[in-house]
Amino acid sequence: MIYDVILTKENDQYIARAKEWPEVTVVENSRDAAIEQLKSQLLDYLSNKVEVVQVDIPLSTLTENPWLDKFGWFKDDPSFDDLQAEIAAYRQELDQERSVTNKDHN
Template sequence: MKLAVKTYTKNIVPKLNYDVLIENQADGTVKATLLGLPDCQGLGNTETEAIEKVSQSLQTRLETAKIVTLEIEAPKVENPWLKIAGKYKDDPQFDEMLEYIEEYRRELDADNEEREV
């Protein structure tokens, strides 16, 4: 398995999008929780205030941490159909079977055409 880690300098940091769970609390306040980071929360009197606080919380956290992107190469898996590909190429009855299949398909097509009329 190959891993590649992408890091960015502070001058060239891409914008990141986060999903935030907004919950109205029983006491009338609003709690915003960053999905994927449940300990990163903001509590406010309004939704906007809660979102601002969770954003500040994340900014504070990122001052001493960083986000990297991992690219993981998927393992190479053999196509299961390749195991039987060409299995019947030397079978003397293979051409006969193909002719049977083609004839059956023609019969089905003819039946379908009759039903459509």
């Protein structure tokens, strides 16, 4: 199994921590020694000190997209098409301004 190791150097010593298991930490004088010692301690920790299990948590309801119930709110609003046209015009105006600004910088 592959684990991410957080490796830092402080005061000419290397500190190695297992990202998924922050309680497994070693301090060594060299980078390689820190990594090797962490591998050894992590193996011991996972083999002899803890038990890793998977559990199934049944949820009473499925998590749904919170935006789904918002669709269709404006379907009967007569001004909705006008609003969309104004938004499109504003976006085109912004695009033109950005285009001019980009040409000035080139």
